[in-house]
Amino acid sequence: MKALVKYVVLLIFGLPLATFGQDIPPYTEDCRNGTYPPPSTEQPAESFILNLDISPGARWSPLIKEKTPAIKALIADIIDLISPFLKNVTKGIDFVDELFAPLAEDFPEPYKSEIHGIAETSGIPLGQVVLYNVFYEVFTFCTSIVAEDEAGQLYHARNLDFGLFLGWDIQNKTWALTERLRPLIVNVEYQVRGQTVAKAVHFAGYLGVLTGVKPDLFTLSMNERFNLDGGYLGILEWVLGDHNGKWMGYELRDTLLSANSFDDAMKTLTTVEFLAPAYIIIGGNKTGQGAIITRDRKSTADVKMMKGSDSDWFLVQTNYDNWKAPPFFDDRRAPATKCMNKVSRKDVGLPRIFDVLSTKPVMNLLTTYTALMKVNGGHLETYIRHCAQHCWPW
Template sequence: MRFLHQSDLFFIIKFIRLYCELFHFELLSRFTHYCLYLQLEDCRSGMYPPKGPTCKGNVTWYTVNLDLPPSIATVIYHFYIFVHLCVPLGEITLFNIFYEVFTVCTSIVAEDFNGNIYHGRNLDFGLFMGWDRQNKTWTLTEKLKPLVVNVNFQRDNKTVFKSTNFAGYVGMLTGIRPGEFSLTTNERFNLDGGYVGILEWIFGKRDGMWMGFLTRKVLENATSYEDAKGQLSLTKLLAPAYFILGGNRTGQGCVITRTRINTLDIWELYMKLGRWYVLETNYDHWEKPMIFDDRRTPAMKCMNQTTQANISLASIYDVLSTKPVLNKLTTYTSLMEVSTGSLESYIRDCPNPCTPW
């Protein structure tokens, strides 16, 4: 008789939970909620510097010269991907579309007592794109991990901005403009979602901007935190999104909640109200997250347990290393500090038992 592995059991329970939420089976819903609660772990500590089974290594750095003509830079970039990673250009194009609508993430911006701003994120990707039952992993997630790169974008031999990206993705999901601002993006689930915008774009209505192209434009050209916030708030998009922005002075941190057309809310750090951090997963912060996908509650529990007095890049890494914030979809963790211009990124692994998302 073959027994279910614990990761398989978590996977099944999450799907039962989703079914119960959709069809209002209250008793079974509460039971599965209790089962999921049992898998939560205590907040991690001492995980930084990254080591052990949850860290597969540092992300490699590359440099891109923005002074090169765009056509030459693009050819060099795609040639590198094709030769070294064996990814055809057609697949690269598909990846760019999928990244627009399938990123599931956790982002945190926090301020310490001295006014230092810290920004961290987990990038989770590959949901429902092949489950490897033997290894208890998402197939696409594991294939993407070797494609994670750090890029230093320079002009006149000086850094303009830095990013952590998947090789072949021309937009930006995680980036920092040293001394000015840091930026991450999270998918926002909405009926009027990215599929609608992408279909409109395919059929010729192209007044909306690809999310990743906007973030790249902002990182390359915005001259301040406020400038970046304005561009991210006002530009029409192909897909709804959350933009998480960090700055270089007290109070400069926010979550911008976007529809494809406009901005619904800007949720900012506010020390007078005791709001020393903002934390975003994939649900509007004023609404409860889906119980079958609640990374917010354990992440906030760990942030509150950490306290503002002890917040740092290291303690944010601890939060992002706590299951289910760290899960089978997590490809990398990034840590940024605008005032120092630092960007650290690490390839992640979530040893069993671990939640599928």
Template sequence: MANMRIVLCCLLILRVTSAVPSIIDIKKGIVPFEGCEGTAYPPKEPDTVPTYTINLDDSPFDRWNHIMKDKKTQMHDLIADVRSLMKILMGEKVFNIINSSLPKLAETLPSPFYEEMHSISSATDLPLSEVTLYNIFYEVFTLCTSIVAQDKHGRMYHGRNLDFGLFMGWDLKNHTWRVAELLKPLVIHLDWQRANKTVFQSVNYAGFVGVLTGVKKDKFTFSLDERFGFNGGFVGLLEWILFHDHKQQWVGFFSREVLERAQSYEEAKDLLSKKRLLAPVYFILGGVNAGEGCIITRDRENFNILSLGSRKSGSGSWFLVETNYDHWKNPPFFDDRRTPAIKCMMEGGQEEATEKLLYNVLSTKPVFNKLTTYTSLMQAGDGKINTWLRNCPDPCWPW
């Protein structure tokens, strides 16, 4: 199975390098890290995103109708571009084989996710296969930066950049990734309610039924960062399809279930640590009380927890930083967002551990880059989550 993963990765790399400019071409005009951003906060009001309510008492076939009515055009634009790119990356014959198998894959997904995707397909007039592809894409294609910090009074803050669309259509004229730009109009806040009361809140791309960023008031904050590995999402996906191994958890769907179910930071940490997953991942949690912050490094079976105050790599005594690399390893030279983030957190200091500091750190290049679709700031104590769309001006790192 590991050999199959290597072959798939090699084929993907070959396809990708024929579809986008060389890394040298992309990086023309880019400057190295020159210092910490100090003036990005407060964000501009027009960059905020709209809020919708998801009523969990409604039928799964109806929950998304009002949202997809508003976002139908934007989702069509995104899916059309992704369809074209995937045909280039995979080859049209391979894409058609995979695409034709996705409706059957959707039928094997747990409830209510299959029903919700079916309703999104109906509301948008998109094939169920393409709605399914859109929903499972995040198992293997997401980059991110997450920060949890504690101020001198023990108040917890959680911030994150969601970066998406690497190698997915570089626009030479505008110096942007096409898929990242098409995702931005789909970014929304969701207020998940039951009996007219908020259960939790999240930031989603409209039509994506899992959760990558969320907060549960008086309980915990949550973000998810991709973790690379040979035994990754492609292998889990093949096991699901070929061997009918349906006991593993889809990461985005499982995250939503934890936000619905868990009633404390400790319960969320326990649930996220022990379930068998379809893909490796980093779960980042913040709590309500001082000291409640951790990075849960997951492969599909096992876990490692780095807690606030450990003073290990990727952390200080009062903050944690996670990008997309294990905290016990150095990040690669071509994608080191961790070092600037840590440097800027230390430069700001715990005395200034506020939303302002986190937003400015998340606005420091290359932590902030051409893939960054949104920045969110969360606080569990008051259940607050604020999100802003991002556009990184040149000169800016491509990732």
């Protein structure tokens, strides 16, 4: 059965049948070593300072002016992909503008004003900017790792994979949206009165946070969770007027800026009501402060804590509940866990975790970036990734 699935996938995606030898999907390789620093083909993300002392409508303008062509190209692709599903609608773009533009008025501040500012700066219709900001709630695949070394230093890193089933280019063996996203990746420093209060990885024009660090206090990342009571239902409820649920990316950004400790962040992110289920991975600044929060939309399903002992010094989270076996066709957890154990607590650090996140299938054709965070000093470095050859589609 597994072999049959493998060959069906290879045929569908136009990959050579011999690409993965006799291995069942996904293709795996020996744990990589020496991948950090990456080659020049894997560029570090650009940096942008977001001055929170500037009015919300203007604070993103310098970045948006630079990235407008790339944002327009991505939104056009999104609309092309969703238009066939809009029954009885002949013009997808008109439908998007009419449906989503009024929703901007229901976003909480500062996001309402920031969205309006992006639309005004870029000339992109307001409804399309709203769609762009909604899209990330339901399409984010990821691998996140929190680890603690022998000295008690905590590290947090992640791959962000995006674009599954969204425009497969059979000729180039790439995902259309994944390719469009890479030029939009940017490290953002949030500053107040000239002082950096947080750092996060953004796709330019998307206002929420999926990866971030609050210097010397905590780190966080979000992975999508597949659930029948999923993000589509939450978004529909919100569109229909029920605004009790919080947008995941916005709430993570709010938490990053307002929480003053690992415990504060844990309290907020285990109790708030969300629009979509998710895994929220948090690292702190003290031994044992690592957690995977498994969220339903309206409550917390589980919290897995790292003990910080020699037998329990790291956490790995992909897109499946940690107490269940992942599906064989998308098991990134087992390769990542195997490679972390090979690294060992003695040698762990951001370069070795980068090795783990560079090992297939943890790295795959959906991988847009790898972010490396160290809570001490608020260290964040992000690399735009390309899986060069013999890569599984996800």
